[in-house]
Amino acid sequence: MYNLKLDKFKGHEGYEGVKRWLEHIEKTFRVLQSQGNLPFERWVETTSWFLGKESASWWEQEVCHLTPEERADWEVFKQLFRKRFVPPQYIDRKKQEFTELKQGKLTVNEYYRRFTDLSRYHPEVVANPVEMLCRFRLGTKKKWRSMATTTPCDSYQEFYEILLRIEDSEDMPSESEEEGKDDNQRKDDKGKGQASQGPRKTQSFK
Known part of the structure; x- marks a missing residue:
């Protein structure tokens, strides 16, 4: 786990820091779970390894008020974590x-x-x-x-x-706009056709 380079949460990162840290932790855990290395019920326990002194003390106090099921519930942890560390x-x-x-x-x-x-x-x-x-x-x-x-x-x-x-x-363009475009296109085509003809040449019989 420590080879994954997961930063410790110190407790003063602010909302954006909380969001980035949780997203990084969760993404890492999903990869580990898909590889069969970290079951979902171990996510909260594993996250506690990466809590700094202040945040770890906070979680120890929270655990005292939770049931065994809630202590292992990742959604419960995220909700309480955001409530504590988001201003x-x-x-x-x-x-x-x-x-x-x-x-x-x-x-x-x-x-x-x-x-x-x-x-x-x-x-x-x-x-x-x-x-x-x-x-x-x-x-x-x-x-x-x-x-x-x-x-x-x-x-x-x-x-x-x-x-x-x-x-x-x-x-979507209206029917009148479409008709106007068609008329303009025909005029452009007609003008191009006339312009391409150029001046007439008269044949010399000398």
């Missing part, structure tokens, strides 16, 4: 970003990904599908929102799929 101010800022998110110039896909990513900082809203749909709908472009509300849906994922179809239809 509350960061969570509050992300919650505000989620609440104030608007589509603006974003594409439907970009807005959907941003909305989904930020929603994890507001678990109370995520637990309510009706509230999620309402917030997602309010953040979309007013014109598209009016068009999409004519189609019933039960989740923000369904509303997202409706918006995708609206976006695709707006990107």
